[in-house]
Amino acid sequence: MPSSDTEGPESRSTRPRAFIVTTYGLYAREVGGWISVSALIQLMGQLDVDAPSVRSAISRLKRRGLLEARKVNGSAGYGLSRQAREILDEGDQRIFGRRRAELADGWLLAVFSVPEAQRQQRHLLRSRLSWLGFGVTASGVWIAPHYLYEETREVLERHDLSGYVDLFRADYLAFGDVAELVAQWWDLDGLQRLYDEFLSSFFPVRDRWRRADAGSDAEAFGDYARVLTEWRRLPFLDPGLPPELLPPDWHGARAAALFDELREKLTERAHRFATSVIEEH
Template sequence: MTTLTETTRAGAKPRALIVTIYGLYAREVGGWIGVAALIRMMAALDVDESSVRSAISRLKRRELLAPRRVGGAAGYELSDQAREILDEGDRRIFGRQRASLSDGWLLAVFTIPEAERQKRHVLRSRLSWLGFGTATPGVWIAPRNLFDETEDVLRRSQLADYVHVFHADYLAFGDVAEHVPKWWDLDGLRALYGEFLDTFGPVLTRWRRRRTPDDAAAFADYARGLTAWRRLPFLDPGLPPELLPRDWPGVRAAELFEELRERLAEPAHRYASAVIAPQR
């Protein structure tokens, strides 16, 4: 069974917030944001300048951001790798559909030589973030509708040569629903959804009651909410509803996020645009 680690449960770090900001606002203006604008937006998220610069350095080392000056202003632009990651994230966060039982399953079987065991760790990590669970130590399982994403990620990660992927149906024996908690860490995922509901339920309540618009506050709450939410579609395999426990919190959490998005995305965009535009 794939287990959700304590690292996954950690709160939003400055670099995760920066990735959210670039994902939401940088691509529509060519991928570049000035340092001064980024520091100002991060200040709205209660992150100080030294933490911003430290997080940028980490993103540079990971080759996700590259320095560039525009009109004399220092700033950072997205790398091609970062754009691919963000595009994949958009598909998972905003466009992913829940699987149907009639879709069937994917089985991923892999063998990696001991001399390349680091790739084994990377492959397992990629499969987990695609939504695969562990049927047995060498066989990973996911809903059939994840095939296109799986093929794309494994090819881009140069891991496709080590994996065989099969389309399968469950024929016998037993009830698939009984096996699902063995293949995926549903308890861990339930806890993460509960954490999201506990944190952002009160935020949504405040915005339902709010009468005076505040673009900066909308930006702060939306950026934090999206940063907390965007990991969840990468951990949730999108199983058919029939295989999930009753009162699955993922449904309520998704509805909460969508309402936050509907209420906050537009004013948050106005705030970010007003901060970014003078730098360009």
């Protein structure tokens, strides 16, 4: 399942693309990675995305190398590229297998220097580190919980960025208060606002699905696609810092519990609807 690596903060123009990425991440890989255009249009209709917007979003995803046009049994459709599959697989681990660091784990430091003539590589490196959940301590010195080491190494090697970076395991010794420093290294206020927005948006959805007459399978698909689309970027912005270093009123745990409850309630019904549409087309 993808992250903000594929789609940034949601807007009216990016939302159709984000919904399509979510749908491919949830259902395409189990059917060979391919979905017909007609099936995608029908599925996106449950999310209030019209056919022209679907086709425009598909075109953008194709240009970015995430989708590849091909026909199956005479039907036009799009399959996942190798790059997209890698992004989805990486996303699954972070989104559905969240970890929380412990203070005893220590820190991972990424120290890098990229020549001025290679600005594109510098931009790519910074975006990869941000996507992995690193905070910034100083120019060219980024920090993350140490449990992200293996994932960081794999991502940097895959993108040919390892030659610019040295990775260190570190312990904080002196002289400041680590909780105060963490609030400088990461935008915790901004992340808290995103968690609050998520809670405000989806508490009513949870309450509705707690009722016996909550809705149809099609409605379950629409709600699950929305909740996952909004949720999937958050685990990449939140590196899973130790609870001792987070504000006392931190809402990340409540948001995660809400996502887990909705996922449990909606997954089966949403899957039943989506696969029936995909198989029909």
